Amino acid sequence: MLIVQKYGGSSVADGxxxxxxxxxxxxxxxxxxxxxxxxxxxxxxxDELLEKAAELNPSPSRRELDMLLATGEQxxxxxxxxxxxxxxxxxxxxxxxxxxxxxxAEYGVARIRxxxxxxxxxxxxxxxxxxxxxxxxxxxxxxxxxxxxxxxDTTAVALAAALHADRCQIFTDVEGVYTADPRKVPGxxxxxxxxxxxxxxxxxxxxxxxxxxxVQMAKRYGVELEVLSSLVRAPGTKVKEVTxxxxxxxxxxxxxxxxxxxxxxxxxxDKPGVAFRLLNTVAKAGVDVDMIIQANGREDTNDISxxxxxxxxxxxxDALMARQSAIGxxxxxxxxxxxxxxxxxxxxxxSSSIAAVVFEAFNDEHINIQMINTxxxxxxxxxxxxxxxxxxxxxxxxxxxx
Amino acid sequence: MLIVQKYGGSSVADGxxxxxxxxxxxxxxxxxxxxxxxxxxxxxxxDELLEKAAELNPSPSRRELDMLLATGEQxxxxxxxxxxxxxxxxxxxxxxxxxxxxxxAEYGVARIRxxxxxxxxxxxxxxxxxxxxxxxxxxxxxxxxxxxxxxxDTTAVALAAALHADRCQIFTDVEGVYTADPRKVPGxxxxxxxxxxxxxxxxxxxxxxxxxxxVQMAKRYGVELEVLSSLVRAPGTKVKEVTxxxxxxxxxxxxxxxxxxxxxxxxxxDKPGVAFRLLNTVAKAGVDVDMIIQANGREDTNDISxxxxxxxxxxxxDALMARQSAIGxxxxxxxxxxxxxxxxxxxxxxSSSIAAVVFEAFNDEHINIQMINTxxxxxxxxxxxxxxxxxxxxxxxxxxxx
Numbered sequence: 001m002l003i004v005q006k007y008g009g010s011s012v013a014d015g016x017x018x019x020x021x022x023x024x025x026x027x028x029x030x031x032x033x034x035x036x037x038x039x040x041x042x043x044x045x046x047d048e049l050l051e052k053a054a055e056l057n058p059s060p061s062r063r064e065l066d067m068l069l070a071t072g073e074q075x076x077x078x079x080x081x082x083x084x085x086x087x088x089x090x091x092x093x094x095x096x097x098x099x100x101x102x103x104x105a106e107y108g109v110a111r112i113r114x115x116x117x118x119x120x121x122x123x124x125x126x127x128x129x130x131x132x133x134x135x136x137x138x139x140x141x142x143x144x145x146x147x148x149x150x151x152x153d154t155t156a157v158a159l160a161a162a163l164h165a166d167r168c169q170i171f172t173d174v175e176g177v178y179t180a181d182p183r184k185v186p187g188x189x190x191x192x193x194x195x196x197x198x199x200x201x202x203x204x205x206x207x208x209x210x211x212x213x214x215v216q217m218a219k220r221y222g223v224e225l226e227v228l229s230s231l232v233r234a235p236g237t238k239v240k241e242v243t244x245x246x247x248x249x250x251x252x253x254x255x256x257x258x259x260x261x262x263x264x265x266x267x268x269x270d271k272p273g274v275a276f277r278l279l280n281t282v283a284k285a286g287v288d289v290d291m292i293i294q295a296n297g298r299e300d301t302n303d304i305s306x307x308x309x310x311x312x313x314x315x316x317x318d319a320l321m322a323r324q325s326a327i328g329x330x331x332x333x334x335x336x337x338x339x340x341x342x343x344x345x346x347x348x349x350x351s352s353s354i355a356a357v358v359f360e361a362f363n364d365e366h367i368n369i370q371m372i373n374t375x376x377x378x379x380x381x382x383x384x385x386x387x388x389x390x391x392x393x394x395x396x397x398x399x400x401x402x
Numbered sequence: 403m404l405i406v407q408k409y410g411g412s413s414v415a416d417g418x419x420x421x422x423x424x425x426x427x428x429x430x431x432x433x434x435x436x437x438x439x440x441x442x443x444x445x446x447x448x449d450e451l452l453e454k455a456a457e458l459n460p461s462p463s464r465r466e467l468d469m470l471l472a473t474g475e476q477x478x479x480x481x482x483x484x485x486x487x488x489x490x491x492x493x494x495x496x497x498x499x500x501x502x503x504x505x506x507a508e509y510g511v512a513r514i515r516x517x518x519x520x521x522x523x524x525x526x527x528x529x530x531x532x533x534x535x536x537x538x539x540x541x542x543x544x545x546x547x548x549x550x551x552x553x554x555d556t557t558a559v560a561l562a563a564a565l566h567a568d569r570c571q572i573f574t575d576v577e578g579v580y581t582a583d584p585r586k587v588p589g590x591x592x593x594x595x596x597x598x599x600x601x602x603x604x605x606x607x608x609x610x611x612x613x614x615x616x617v618q619m620a621k622r623y624g625v626e627l628e629v630l631s632s633l634v635r636a637p638g639t640k641v642k643e644v645t646x647x648x649x650x651x652x653x654x655x656x657x658x659x660x661x662x663x664x665x666x667x668x669x670x671x672d673k674p675g676v677a678f679r680l681l682n683t684v685a686k687a688g689v690d691v692d693m694i695i696q697a698n699g700r701e702d703t704n705d706i707s708x709x710x711x712x713x714x715x716x717x718x719x720d721a722l723m724a725r726q727s728a729i730g731x732x733x734x735x736x737x738x739x740x741x742x743x744x745x746x747x748x749x750x751x752x753s754s755s756i757a758a759v760v761f762e763a764f765n766d767e768h769i770n771i772q773m774i775n776t777x778x779x780x781x782x783x784x785x786x787x788x789x790x791x792x793x794x795x796x797x798x799x800x801x802x803x804x
Contacts, residue, residue: 015454015457015458018458019458049477052417052477052481053480053481053484055417056417056420056421056481056484056485056488057484057485057487057488058488060483060484060487060488061483061484061487063494064480064483064484064487064493064495065480065484067476067479067480067483067495067497068476068477068480068481068484070476071473071476071477071480074469074470074472074473074476075451075454075470075473077469078455078466078467078469078470078473079454079455079458079470081462081463081466081469082455082458082459082462082463082466082467082470083458083459085459085462085463085466086458086459086460086462091466092465093466093469095469095546097499097544098544098545119544142499142500142521143500144497
């Protein structure tokens with residue numbers, strides 16, 4: 001069996017954690033499995049590097065930032081290889097470049113174009129444990145790129161797809177996907193299974209177990225994922241196309257996302273094409289937009305509000321201000337003091353009463369809903385940040401603690 | 403003018419040092435020069451990485467060690483690029499691989515085979531300041547290799563040769579090459595010029611300003627070097643084929659090398675080919691041998707003593723012990739408590755009295771000479787480590803302080 005595993009930064013944070021992970025890898029390898037292991041940078045390495053960079057340049061070019069950040073994962077794979085070697089196991093570490101991870105040229109948020117598996121296959125044929133630096137690749141200029149947040153998960157899924165792996169296991173510091181954040185909601189339950197679509201909604205809603213792009217890629221290539229803990233030996237949560245429990249459970253989980261900001265562009269001319277130009281400008285800056293609301297402003301103008309990831313708010317703001325006269329608007333206000341609470345479940349499709357229960361929970365707690373967005377399997381509400389935890393607990397009680 | 407500069411680890415140790423170096427680079431660039439800048443890893447980075455490795459594996463494979471260590475220089479070039487960017491200067495960082503530095507496959511002590519300058523030329527044509535990670539390259543397997551001690555100097559010289567640079571400046575934390583270590587010998591003088599051969603002897607004798615390999619390469623390709631300080635703006639020492647002062651000064655400098663160990667292989671059969679097999683074994687382990695003495699041992703056997711770099715002593719020992727029965731010897735003893743004091747000068751060729759003066763200095767100080775080695779431009783003596791500083795001072799007085 002060919003197994004692709006991924007271990008996050010906290011799973012390899014120090015020597016003893018690395019030894020622990022090496023133990024899991026060794027166990028699988030000794031069962032005769034072919035092992036490809038994707039690693040993130042150790043613990044706080046990435047933050048430390050960002051700090052060093054910020055000291056020299058508050059807004060460094062993304063190319064150079066990627067050059068800097070790519071070193072974190074490279075250190076992890078080398079250290080893990082050494083640890084496995086010390087256990088008498090054959091291991092070889094490969095950077096994104098060496099592992100054939102080819103990306104587009106969007107530094108910092110690069111997307112994987114293809115994986116040239118020749119070298120990987122060759123190393124597997126030699127029965128070596130192959131350690132691959134996650135989060136990174138090279139573009140057509142042979143320059144280092146990084147894949148952005150959760151990039152190592154994406155690397156793992158891409159490798160699993162390209163190698164037709166039998167399993168793709170994402171090891172993290174939680175035991176799986178829960179109905180809500182177990183640190184905040186004591187009654188939260190671990191799910192045995194979840195569909196790609198549910199996971200996608202949860203991931204994009206701030207349940208930081210798996211990032212969206214990796215789940216999208218897994219869905220697209222039919223890579224069944226398993227999310228599990230590197231510290232507790234227990235089955236995790238399987239992420240797949242169809243789950244057995246879909247019909248039974250109406251909702252799967254509740255997520256809170258505090259990494260959001262609302263930009264309100266005031267005084268936008270009420271003419272065709274203006275909203276498109278505005279949102280296109282934001283999209284071209286590489287910022288994903290979520291929940292758009294248009295409201296009448298003063299004198300034939302509109303106010304357009306939208307939600308973006310908080311760490312992209314400045315980018316969106318800068319991109320819009322740079323084209324202020326071309327787009328035509330008055331000013332932009334940014335509100336970072338909000339949170340998005342989302343209720344997700346594939347079972348929602350067959351039940352219309354979910355929304356009513358969700359709104360009742362908000363009402364019980366006297367929480368004002370600022371924006372609402374729904375899809376077939378999700379309801380999201382933007383509320384003030386201070387009420388978010390209370391909202392999640394209230395909804396969880398309604399659905400899971402009855 | 404095309405200038406290749408190299409800055410060592412202490413010159414880029416922290417943010418303020420990086421800014422200082424960026425200032426020197428900017429000054430040269432603003433004069434219209436094409437700039438290629440080779441950087442080492444910051445300060446103690448390499449040692450910290452080695453420590454992390456040692457915690458996981460006391461004897462990691464050299465391939466994985468190179469994978470780990472190569473990250474240090476990669477961080478330096480990215481940080482320097484960001485710093486130059488913040489000054490509004492166009493900069494691009496390139497790893498050894500990207501800069502076309504192709505090496506042989508000897509991990510840890512790799513030798514540069516060639517430099518594919520295409521990418522470098524392309525970046526220079528764009529008038530970018532090109533920052534190259536020193537100390538590293540890739541081999542034919544596309545695996546990362548490092549060049550060993552002083553590797554960044556070698557990178558700089560190789561790039562200067564390949565690009566036919568007009569200047570190759572090695573910036574370090576000393577102001578140039580001195581007649582003796584200025585920290586130990588108060589009367590030591592900075593030299594304006596020194597020949598390749600003199601520098602080679604001094605370098606191999608422990609004057610850690612420039613490593614041997616870089617000087618050898620500079621001599622071979624006729625790259626004129628300048629050694630100067632990144633902290634003090636003053637002319638340094640030029641290293642070239644022929645110097646003006648050769649005829650005037652009989653000796654150029656005095657060096658002390660404490661990184662030496664003497665291995666004595668006892669009970670070697672007195673048969674043809676045995677000494678060759680022995681030394682060949684050491685050479686194949688990648689250890690350079692210096693000063694060989696053969697003395698009669700007991701019962702038709704010889705004792706063969708030789709000097710190696712102290713940090714290679716264990717490698718030489720292991721390599722020999724692994725072939726003990728094949729070579730045929732009794733045992734090996736290792737003495738690390740020695741030092742080598744060397745007197746170097748191209749002017750020595752035309753004067754036979756140098757040796758007499760050197761020996762007189764040892765005699766004055768009652769220091770016993772254990773081994774002697776001479777070349778046309780050098781006299782080296784192995785003495786006990788404790789007397790080394792005293793010996794250097796005594797010789798310096800004889801030649802420079804009269």
